[in-house]
Amino acid sequence: MMKQIMTMLMALLTAACNAQENENKSITKNKMTVSWHFKNDRIHFEMAAPTSGWVTIGFNTKTGISGAYLLMGNVVKDKVNLVEYYTKSPGNYDPISKFGVNPQVENIEGKEQFRKTTIRFSLPTTSISKYQKDLSEGMKYYMIMAYSQEDDFQHHSIMRTSVNVKL
Template sequence: MRTIIITLLIASLSSILLGQEHLNNIKKHGMEIQWYFDQDTIQFTMAAPTNGWVTIGFNETNSITGAYLLMGRVRQNIAEVVEHFTLSPGNYKPINSLDDHILVNNVSGVESNNTTTISFSVEVSSACKYQKELSVGKSYWMIIAYSLEDDFQHHSIMRTSVHITL
């Protein structure tokens, strides 16, 4: 928990120092997500009480089908975030296997004290039909989930959703 607080505090201070005045924050079922806009990108930080994967997703409806997922993990001290598209519950594919334009950049993360914290940026304009436009004022159901394992095919231990406006 201490790691989550320190990481989110650093992200908050960094955003203020960089002129990002509107920092959004959601906490639900042990997971915390923060985001802010920086020109043509949106910067996310997600943290959860696990050493497995952490995920946020976006959909127009409160359904996993058709969702744009941003699945992150730290393996061997290397953080990665992979974009996925959900075809049906339990059937999600990496977007790079469906289309070649990836929107995720600037990935960093750490696992410490049974907490995974990952930060990354995403271009706000979608490049293909599998991605969502993440611009200011857009409303989505945000899917939040985490797992005990790093394998993206491993089932989540927690998954829920919350209606948000970016």
């Protein structure tokens, strides 16, 4: 009897931990929504905006875009493109691969439908370079949210904002 009770308690504890690990958080601002959850040492994101152009999120420890780690994506002819960028200054950002860093983004999928772009992806919670950010649960950042009417990543945004988040 005691063995059965212990087994049930362990099952309940495991279920509670899994439920907590997969808890979705989200934020919506200026018609853009970003959702995330943690699973297996990775953070999984979904970003969606009312556009047929690119969408991006970024993370910085201070206000402004200088020094931010950006994840910019688009969908062109049903192909999803997602690039990790490091921002030197407003309008001056380079793919992290330019600095000899291998991109860490995985599980990339998305769609563009009815003038809405949605992109999903995951990243490790621990960064491997100074051009990225640790994205562990509980970390606080200014999250940059932006989108454009164009797919060209060099094209200016029609919406850009930042919000305080706790991952």
